[in-house]
Amino acid sequence: MDNVTNFLEKNADGWEVFKTKEHLKVLKIENNKIKSVNEGLDEGYAVRVIVNGKVGFASGNDLMEISKNAVKIARISEEKLEEFAFSKHKKAEGIYDKGFEESDDWLLNSAEIVLNTISEFGCIANSTIEAGKSEIRIMNSSGLDCNETSTSFGGLVEVVKEDSSSYEIQESRKMDVDFEWITKKAAKLTLEGLKAAKLDKGIYDVVLSPIAVHQLLFFALYPAFSAENFLKGRSQLKIGDKIGEITIVDDGKLDNALFTSSFDYEGVDTKKTVVVDKGEFKSFLTDFKYSKELDVEMTGNCYRDELNSYPAIAPTNVVLEFEDKLDWEGDRVLEVHAFIGSHTSNPVSGDFSLECMNAVLVDKDRIPIKTAMIYGNVYEFLKKIEGFGKDVRQFENTITPSILFRAVVVSG
Amino acid sequence: MVQFYDIREVSSESLSINLENGVVEKPKYDFSKSKGFRVLKSGFWGLFFGNVEDKVGLGLAEKNIVGEGDAEVIGIKSEGKFVFKPKINPKDVDIEEKIKLLKDIENVLKDSKIVSTRIAYLENVRKFFYKDSNGSKAYYEVPRIGIIIHAFAKNKTLQFYSKRLLKVAGFEVFDDEPFELAEEVKNVLNKLVNAKTPPSGEMNVIMDSSLAGVFIHEAFGHAVEADHVLKNSSVVADKLNAKVADESVNVYDDPNIQEFGFYPFDDEGVKAEKKAIIENGILKSFLHSKETAAKLNSKAGNARAQGVDEPLVRMSNTYIDEGEYEFDELLEDAEIYLVGSRGGETNPATGYFHFNAQYGYIVENGEISEMVRDVSLSGNTLKILHSIKVGKGIKFDPGFCGKAGQLVPVADGSPPSLVKAFVGGA
Numbered sequence A: 001m002d003n004v005t006n007f008l009e010k011n012a013d014g015w016e017v018f019k020t021k022e023h024l025k026v027l028k029i030e031n032n033k034i035k036s037v038n039e040g041l042d043e044g045y046a047v048r049v050i051v052n053g054k055v056g057f058a059s060g061n062d063l064m065e066i067s068k069n070a071v072k073i074a075r076i077s078e079e080k081l082e083e084f085a086f087s088k089h090k091k092a093e094g095i096y097d098k099g100f101e102e103s104d105d106w107l108l109n110s111a112e113i114v115l116n117t118i119s120e121f122g123c124i125a126n127s128t129i130e131a132g133k134s135e136i137r138i139m140n141s142s143g144l145d146c147n148e149t150s151t152s153f154g155g156l157v158e159v160v161k162e163d164s165s166s167y168e169i170q171e172s173r174k175m176d177v178d179f180e181w182i183t184k185k186a187a188k189l190t191l192e193g194l195k196a197a198k199l200d201k202g203i204y205d206v207v208l209s210p211i212a213v214h215q216l217l218f219f220a221l222y223p224a225f226s227a228e229n230f231l232k233g234r235s236q237l238k239i240g241d242k243i244g245e246i247t248i249v250d251d252g253k254l255d256n257a258l259f260t261s262s263f264d265y266e267g268v269d270t271k272k273t274v275v276v277d278k279g280e281f282k283s284f285l286t287d288f289k290y291s292k293e294l295d296v297e298m299t300g301n302c303y304r305d306e307l308n309s310y311p312a313i314a315p316t317n318v319v320l321e322f323e324d325k326l327d328w329e330g331d332r333v334l335e336v337h338a339f340i341g342s343h344t345s346n347p348v349s350g351d352f353s354l355e356c357m358n359a360v361l362v363d364k365d366r367i368p369i370k371t372a373m374i375y376g377n378v379y380e381f382l383k384k385i386e387g388f389g390k391d392v393r394q395f396e397n398t399i400t401p402s403i404l405f406r407a408v409v410v411s412g
Numbered sequence B: 001m002v003q004f005y006d007i008r009e010v011s012s013e014s015l016s017i018n019l020e021n022g023v024v025e026k027p028k029y030d031f032s033k034s035k036g037f038r039v040l041k042s043g044f045w046g047l048f049f050g051n052v053e054d055k056v057g058l059g060l061a062e063k064n065i066v067g068e069g070d071a072e073v074i075g076i077k078s079e080g081k082f083v084f085k086p087k088i089n090p091k092d093v094d095i096e097e098k099i100k101l102l103k104d105i106e107n108v109l110k111d112s113k114i115v116s117t118r119i120a121y122l123e124n125v126r127k128f129f130y131k132d133s134n135g136s137k138a139y140y141e142v143p144r145i146g147i148i149i150h151a152f153a154k155n156k157t158l159q160f161y162s163k164r165l166l167k168v169a170g171f172e173v174f175d176d177e178p179f180e181l182a183e184e185v186k187n188v189l190n191k192l193v194n195a196k197t198p199p200s201g202e203m204n205v206i207m208d209s210s211l212a213g214v215f216i217h218e219a220f221g222h223a224v225e226a227d228h229v230l231k232n233s234s235v236v237a238d239k240l241n242a243k244v245a246d247e248s249v250n251v252y253d254d255p256n257i258q259e260f261g262f263y264p265f266d267d268e269g270v271k272a273e274k275k276a277i278i279e280n281g282i283l284k285s286f287l288h289s290k291e292t293a294a295k296l297n298s299k300a301g302n303a304r305a306q307g308v309d310e311p312l313v314r315m316s317n318t319y320i321d322e323g324e325y326e327f328d329e330l331l332e333d334a335e336i337y338l339v340g341s342r343g344g345e346t347n348p349a350t351g352y353f354h355f356n357a358q359y360g361y362i363v364e365n366g367e368i369s370e371m372v373r374d375v376s377l378s379g380n381t382l383k384i385l386h387s388i389k390v391g392k393g394i395k396f397d398p399g400f401c402g403k404a405g406q407l408v409p410v411a412d413g414s415p416p417s418l419v420k421a422f423v424g425g426a
Helices: A002-011 A063-074 A098-119 A179-193 A210-220 A227-231 A288-294 A378-384 B054-063 B095-109 B177-192 B209-224 B226-230 B290-296 B327-333 B381-385
Strands: A014-030 A033-051 A054-060 A124-140 A145-161 A164-172 A202-208 A247-251 A272-277 A318-321 A333-340 A351-362 A366-369 A373-377 A385-388 A393-395 A398-400 A403-411 B002-020 B023-041 B044-049 B079-083 B114-132 B137-154 B158-167 B201-207 B251-253 B275-279 B317-320 B336-339 B344-347 B352-356 B359-364 B367-373 B375-380 B395-403 B406-414 B417-425
Touching: A002 A014, A002 A033, A002 A063, A014 A063, A014 A098, A033 A063, A033 A098, A054 A063, A063 B023, A098 A124, A098 A145, A098 A179, A124 A179, A145 A179, A164 A179, A179 A351, A179 A366, A202 A210, A210 A333, A210 A351, A210 A378, A210 A393, A210 A398, A227 A288, A333 A403, A333 B344, A333 B352, A351 A378, A351 B352, A351 B375, A373 A378, A373 B375, A373 B417, A378 A385, A378 A403, B002 B054, B002 B095, B023 B054, B044 B054, B095 B114, B095 B137, B095 B177, B137 B177, B158 B177, B158 B395, B177 B367, B201 B209, B201 B327, B209 B226, B209 B251, B209 B275, B209 B317, B209 B336, B209 B344, B209 B352, B209 B381, B209 B395, B209 B406, B209 B417, B226 B290, B327 B417, B336 B375, B375 B381, B381 B417
Parallel strands: A033 B044, A054 B023, A202 A333, A318 A398, B079 B137, B201 B336, B317 B406
Antiparallel strands: A014 A033, A014 A124, A033 A054, A124 A145, A145 A164, A202 A403, A247 A272, A247 A318, A333 A351, A351 A366, A351 A373, A373 A403, A385 A403, A393 A398, B002 B023, B002 B114, B023 B044, B114 B137, B137 B158, B201 B417, B251 B275, B251 B317, B336 B359, B344 B352, B352 B375, B359 B367, B375 B417, B395 B406
């Protein structure tokens, strides 16, 4: 390491070394049988340097080689940065479960629960059960040297019977994933779907599950929160815009949450940022570079999808809030469990048209629906929110209950 | 007793550069290598990936065999070496020349309505070495290169449009095409910012080559991946040798075509071969790994992985072969003409698919009229294939296909085709 820092000190005006060590175990169930266990150990580095005020990036396994390549490529860069971030951190809570070290048993026990549960339903289950540990260390020329270890555990169960299928997912920082609940939920939706009927085109009150809410907002709305997208003319939003009555908070320090960490992927302290307050757009999400360019506070939203991804702004845990909590039991609503093709939404205009998966028209009875398509513009759609339910959960980034949207055009 | 083992060693060297609003940003170089180990014993797979000696890796993989199963693999031995030598090795081209290319493309995009641009350059070389317990040994080096042009424009609405040129090739691929694509991006965006939202409902739709390619990949290709078939999550699981499409329909997967999904050997070391999926409307074959081929008594050669991850049954260059209809004949029956794709998704278990076109045109009395934006297409695959009218002239579109968290390069191709499907719009 000293060799490398000496090289970087000598050849760059600023530098940052990002190191990861990932340990992942994956158990797969296919056709109601445990099929395989896959284990991976991945270690690597990503280096950013500033040479003559311009940034270069390289990644891989060999730190010295990477450092040389980062310096080399910085020479053609025109991306300006004066220095790397230095910040103190408040420690994040509830993101490490030491049980990971004995997770082999957990994988097998979880698989047993899935298999026992599905046997009650007479369906086929395919499942992926994962346990992961991630160690991150970030050092830079501004004097930063921080590290953090976190764990994640998760299960995806897909249930199939005849021409009906469904899936459910749960992830947690701890080994408390409820495999019985996941399997039962997917199995019930699948069995219900066997009797699916056609839906008439019309206007319906629609309840989106937390999965569907995330799938819609992640692709159609969240990209507009990025300060980089705003500064480059790729966001619809500007401070003060009104988008319904919803409150949206990005909280990278939320206890036990899936995207919680003490610091973001360039070492900036994570925090709670009110992005939308009762419908009013209040703040963009930033990384170090764009907080400077926009002259606003750092929000700690620098993220790297993979080791070799260039650091970029992304949401952490996105908490949705709304004043009215509703109980729509007894109302005629169309429940939507998930969407197919949500990544096809337009991240710039916010327009979307999505096919529903496992939709059920709840009237006097529950009538499962074969096909239903919901379309609109996310900024208009958010104004249709009538109330929030009580089933709050985190699905990927988003923490929300089911949401009731009034008078939505649905095509059958 | 160990039934089978294999070892994969993959290295990947990549360079990417973005030109964002005229500024060279996010220059990135990556060189990484890793090894993947699989051991099959008592019908159960143990896998390990990481940078360790072969013996250690196989031991760690075997340690993960914690039960008994019914997995088996076909016992084939493959040997060979393939090094793809591009006409102009990108490494021999100065990085300044690559930046000049990006800046020249950006110049074409200059227009009063365009508020933002992003042009990405990428080059990559994948080196792959494979050996297994049957004595197989395969090696290849394949370069990939390309540019992706994104532009954003504003008038009545803020819109974006993108085109990409991605090939298995060297720097020679950048002749006139990037500039023609940039010109197209500018012209389409100019109209797109004032385009209306489309009508919705079931209608006669012409899919252009790009969208029809995505259709066959998403809506049908995934359902013929034999792992889906064996997991009971394919709508065509029981339809081998049955009629699944109009008899004019022929669909192939061919990794030997020099498009973005090209590979000389798959990630199980099997020599690449063209496979007929549908011929004269009859479902002829599924796509297979060594395991699914053993279970369904067929041929392997379609297993692919991102890096050294677990090889899965995947497509390569998948296409609908030429039909007999001229474009004008398709127009006569059409109500809407959809162009390009922003991606899509399918549920192979049910056959329902959904994808978004980049834009479209209303068709009235056989004539193309006004442009529409944010238009999507959905329907049921088998229903659509029974009444499809396939046009002439195949074009391939490159992309990355995701499955179980792994991305692999693919290309989808088709002539323009007329189908009856559900159109929806924002």
